[in-house]
Amino acid sequence: MPHINLHGRDISYEIEYRPRRRHPAIQITETGQVRVLLPAEWPTPDAERILQDKATWVLRHLAIVGPMPPAVWENGQPVYWLGHCYRLAWDPALKRPSVVLDEEYCRVGGPADAMKFTIKGWMRQEAQVYLPRRLGEWAEHLALAPSRVKVGEYKTRWGYCRSDGLIALNWRLMQAPQSIMDYVIVHELIHLRHLHHQPSFWQSVAEVLPDYQARRQALREWEPVLKW
């Protein structure tokens, strides 16, 4: 069975020719098998491109039908930062555990078998500065003032707002495109006005981000990439 690397995960798939189809499609069976359905005249290598184009969709659906294998942390795998994809490269020239992003690579120093740990530590540290600053910009723009901002790791939430005005943000948002991060930030800031998800809350969100529904959907699609 052919394999493909989708966002760092090794996925096996099968190709089926369906002479009556006019367009290719991807199917995921109840057991989690990925199938690419190709019209009769379609070239087989195109299946890879079709899967790459729908990578987040495939990963999302696999997460629903069964647990995904843990991400492999080795050279060449994708690392996401502010929505950009970098290739992971262990760099022995970096003497201590550290991370350097250049145009194409996420270069990591320190022990090669601790790259995941090193990257996570670096991302969390960067998030402590970046997320509160970004939230501060939005707060000023919206004339809203949280009592406190904290950045942490939360298993099931991207952020939350407490009735005492504290806003918490998940460091994993640093991997997502700015537009998705901004949606979470605005969502939590609007909770300072509406501490619920009634229509009045969503109306306020829509006044700030008219395309918030598309951003919310994009966040769902990014989830398999952000969580590891």
Ligand SMILES: [Zn+2]
């Ligand atoms: Zn909410």
